[in-house]
Structure formats: C-alpha cells, structure tokens
Amino acid sequence: MDLDIIWKEYYKYCMEKMGAEDKTAEIYLQTCMPLSLEEGVLVLDVATQFAMDQIKSRYLARMKELLIETSFGTDIKLKISSDQPEATKVQEPQPKNPQSKPSAGRNGLNPNYVFSTFVVGKSNRLPHAASLAVAESPGNTYNPFFIWGKVGLGKTHLMHAIGHHIAATNNNTKILYVSAEKFTNDLITAIRNNTNQEFRARYRELDVLMIDDVQFIAGKEQTQEEFFWTFNTLHDAKKQIIISADRPPKDIEGIADRLVSRFEWGLVTDIQPPDLETRVAILQKKAEMKKYMNIPEDVIMFIAQNIPSNIRELEGSLNRIVACSDLNHEPINIENASVWLKDLIKEHPLGTVSIGLIQQLTAESFGFTVEELLSKKRTADLALARQAAMYVARNKTNEALIQIAYAFNKKDHTVVIHACKKIAELIKTDLRVRSFVDNIVNKL
Numbered sequence: 001m002d003l004d005i006i007w008k009e010y011y012k013y014c015m016e017k018m019g020a021e022d023k024t025a026e027i028y029l030q031t032c033m034p035l036s037l038e039e040g041v042l043v044l045d046v047a048t049q050f051a052m053d054q055i056k057s058r059y060l061a062r063m064k065e066l067l068i069e070t071s072f073g074t075d076i077k078l079k080i081s082s083d084q085p086e087a088t089k090v091q092e093p094q095p096k097n098p099q100s101k102p103s104a105g106r107n108g109l110n111p112n113y114v115f116s117t118f119v120v121g122k123s124n125r126l127p128h129a130a131s132l133a134v135a136e137s138p139g140n141t142y143n144p145f146f147i148w149g150k151v152g153l154g155k156t157h158l159m160h161a162i163g164h165h166i167a168a169t170n171n172n173t174k175i176l177y178v179s180a181e182k183f184t185n186d187l188i189t190a191i192r193n194n195t196n197q198e199f200r201a202r203y204r205e206l207d208v209l210m211i212d213d214v215q216f217i218a219g220k221e222q223t224q225e226e227f228f229w230t231f232n233t234l235h236d237a238k239k240q241i242i243i244s245a246d247r248p249p250k251d252i253e254g255i256a257d258r259l260v261s262r263f264e265w266g267l268v269t270d271i272q273p274p275d276l277e278t279r280v281a282i283l284q285k286k287a288e289m290k291k292y293m294n295i296p297e298d299v300i301m302f303i304a305q306n307i308p309s310n311i312r313e314l315e316g317s318l319n320r321i322v323a324c325s326d327l328n329h330e331p332i333n334i335e336n337a338s339v340w341l342k343d344l345i346k347e348h349p350l351g352t353v354s355i356g357l358i359q360q361l362t363a364e365s366f367g368f369t370v371e372e373l374l375s376k377k378r379t380a381d382l383a384l385a386r387q388a389a390m391y392v393a394r395n396k397t398n399e400a401l402i403q404i405a406y407a408f409n410k411k412d413h414t415v416v417i418h419a420c421k422k423i424a425e426l427i428k429t430d431l432r433v434r435s436f437v438d439n440i441v442n443k444l
C-alpha cells in the first residue's frame, strides 16, 4: 500500500483516538510527514526540534499503541529529518466575508501579513499550523498561543495573519495587536493622565489581544502586574491571547513566575530559521507580490544562499538589488548583486562564511565561472573544483549537508560526504589540491 495512504489512515485513526484526549495532539501530528515504512517501522519527519521533543514526551507512547492497533506496523520510530528540504505555498482559508478588508488602522494589523503571503517550509510548519488552528477557533483551541523565535522569522506576520483571518470571519470581533513596548507606553500614559479606567477598558474588553515581543516587559514590574490582570480577565472570559517573544517563556529573565506559567497554559511553539529552499520560495513570493519581474533564478539563489537567517533582511536584499538596478540602469545579475549586497553579505558570516562566497572563490581559483561550477559538466578539473568547494563549505559554514548539496544543484547529501572524504585524502597527498583549498580558505 502507498505510504501516503497508510499515513492518512493512521493519522485519522490517531486523531479519532487522541484528539478527544488532548486537543494539542492534532497540531503536533500535523507537523509530521511520512518518510518510509519498512519492516514495521514507520519513519516520520517532524518539523522542528521543539515539536520533536513534545511528540516524544507527550504522544509517542500512545502513537505506538495505536499503530499496532491499525496493523500497519509493530514499531514506530520518529525522525527529525534536516535533510529533506521542503517549501510549500499554502492557500489561505477563504474568509467567509471577502468584503471585510483588514485595516492597518485601529487594530494595528498590517494588511500584507496574511496567511496567503506566508510561505510554509519545514522551519515554520508547526507555528503555521497552530496559527491556523487559533485563527479558526479563537479562544478555544490554544489559549494563550505563544510563539517564539529569533528576529525577522515571521512571528509578527503569523500573529497578524491570525488577526486578519478572525476579522474576516467575524466583523464584530474586537482585535488588537500591540507591541509589548506600546502596551508599556500606554500604561505609563494612563498613569500619568490618570486614565487607568480607560486603559483597562481598552485592553480588557477585547476578543483577541496580541502582544508582540513580550520580553520587553522583563524587569518592568508594574507593566507585568497590569498585564497579569489583563491576561486573567481575558482568559477567564475565553478571549484569545497571542504572545510572541524572542525565546521560550522560561528563558525570559525578569518575568514573574506567575506570568511565565500562564504563558505555558496553552500552546508554546517555536519558529526556526528557514532552510535554503524555503528562503528561495520566500524570495520568489516577495518578488511576485512586489511585481519584480525578471529577477534571474540564479540571483534569487545567490541571495538565498548568502542571507541565511533573517527573512526581513532577505526581503531587504531583494528590494535593494531592484532599486540599485533601477538607479544605476544596470542589469540584475550575480556579479552586480554581489556588489550591491556586499555589506549585507559580509555581515552574515553564518558563524563563518556563505556557500555563495566559497563558490565564487573556488571558481576564481580554478579558472571557471560560478555557472560552470554549478553546471552538470563533468570534466576532471570541474569535478575536483566542485568537490573542493563542497569540502570548504562543509568545514567553513554551518550549513547542513543537504543544504550544501542543494547549493551545488545536487539532490543527495551523500555527494557532499563523498567530496569531503575525497578532498580530505587528497590534501594529504596532492600539493596542488592542498594549495587550491588553502587559497580559497585564506581569502574567506
């Protein structure tokens, strides 16, 4: 039987049995994707480490029991697969009332941050699925909904998307998105102007309250006190609370324990930096939205490879090359893009350096173009240059094997393993190879 069919049936069975026991189960199981079923072992790919931990500690035992009941297999093994790049564009659920356009005004929502403009990949599959669930059933499913991750990874985008979705399905819902800083400033103003009643009415009579960057209230006792009561009032009334932060609740120092424990009442989920494929998909999406026509694919790939961990900067880079091209009347190509983005690329050593830079230096060293290096041509020198570049990339970047393979237009990470072994051996015996590699490394 087909793996997908088995997974669908098994997933449905799990939901029938586990969904009633624990509503959160669905969100975590949604993040699983079937990889293989062999000799009674079903291997699942799980979106993030956080999801993996949750599944292992909360659901795995039950899932194993249920798998035996389905008679598809006798054992279940879960696997986080960081070597399966994936990026899917997900359709936004259609609002029931398409006329009710989200406004950037009173509720603080940015009209561009909707589900349909959010690109889903392995790094954000879980928060995306959870956000959809919250948007579908505010106040019921995950309350509070706490989403954390580093800067520029899409936390605000998802919060706004939830807000828009709720607003579109119910015109009368009172929704407010504020940064924690704004909440604090509003409170200070209320205290100064003696308008505490108005402040409380504003925040405590909402249907949906979203507080962004809640770590900002760390160490601010009065703000925390006020937020604590706001939280309790809303939560008691089954109103939806959505919170974002740059780290998980427990790791935010200077926040009162009673708040931390409340943050953990609902669903806590993390958003991770996107893998290469997702970065490419995001760039394509942004280019399409901004009607940037004719940006060559290799330039998109070049940006994605060189701006690895912040989507805001990824987007900024795209805008910059379009602006530079317009202003200078010069074509958009890798050569120009590398000049226009020089400072940004330098700022992004990824702990070390980017694969794009290694490819350029390798191509120069061996007397090829980057296009040739990435082509399918298989002359001995080109093959050696590619392997040397993969070896340097493996040793000088933090990219996963599959991401390196992908950067070289290869689908299989074993190509990189093979290249690394081969070059490591050659360096010991072949002076020419050693000096090529040294040359590349010295220029990084």
Ligand SMILES: Nc1ncnc2c1ncn2[C@@H]1O[C@H](COP(=O)(O)OP(=O)(O)OP(=O)(O)O)[C@@H](O)[C@H]1O
Pocket (backbone or CB within 6 Å): 113, 117, 118, 119, 120, 124, 149, 150, 151, 152, 153, 154, 155, 156, 157, 158, 213, 246, 282, 285, 311, 312, 315
């Ligand atoms: N998966 C995605 N698909 C499309 N665009 C995305 C995605 N993730 C982030 N972005 C875009 O990246 C930019 C930064 O995202 P956002 O402001 O939501 O990040 P953040 O995690 O809230 O960062 P910060 O912690 O700095 O507030 C936005 O323009 C957003 O639209």
